[in-house]
């Protein structure tokens with residue numbers, strides 16, 4: 001396990017238990033200073049995300065193996081051991097207005113509800129933020145989680161005010177994503193933020209927002225073709 005700048009190894013004789021149970025064993029029997037975060041113990045609250053061998057996992061769901069390396073999630077300040085400062089998640093949500101700003105009364109059809117069902121299942125664990133490589137070059141990137149939430153509200157027929165959300169994601173948002181897909185396999189809820197970002201790009205084009213990734217104004221040479 002990585003603790004700050006150093007690593008610490010623990011030998012635990014437990015089988016077929018979750019990583020969270022194993023850490024609880026370490027804390028109660030071996031090292032009371034070990035610090036980690038958890039809540040529901042059942043994959044609902046999203047507070048126990050860590051990296052195992054370089055891949056984001058929920059501690060309450062992952063079954064550890066010999067030699068596993070446990071680290072805090074990335075792109076967030078480490079407070080202690082496996083606990084990180086999650087205030088950036090609220091910050092990026094506020095940058096994108098990634099919440100309901102007014103909801104119409106009325107019935108929602110099954111088909112309309114199914115359009116936002118997957119994104120609504122987000123448990124705010126931060127795994128997609130941790131996996132995103134864009135933060136290495138742009139710490140202000142609104143990021144996969146908040147952009148998925150924007151798509152959820154823009155796509156909700158009850159939402160009254162989605163114009164501000166679409167405007168908010170044009171800078172440090174949908175066009176800064178590299179569409180690498182690193183956020184997709186790490187989501188414990190099966191959400192695909194990259195796909196939602198693609199949908200936001202399409203909707204932006206339909207609304208008349210310029211696509212900066214199509215700006216060849218500087219001119220360059222591509223295999224003999226002049227631009």
Ligand code: FES
Pocket residue numbers: 038039040041042043044045046047048049058059060061
């Ligand atoms: Fe709640 Fe793991 S403890 S998701």
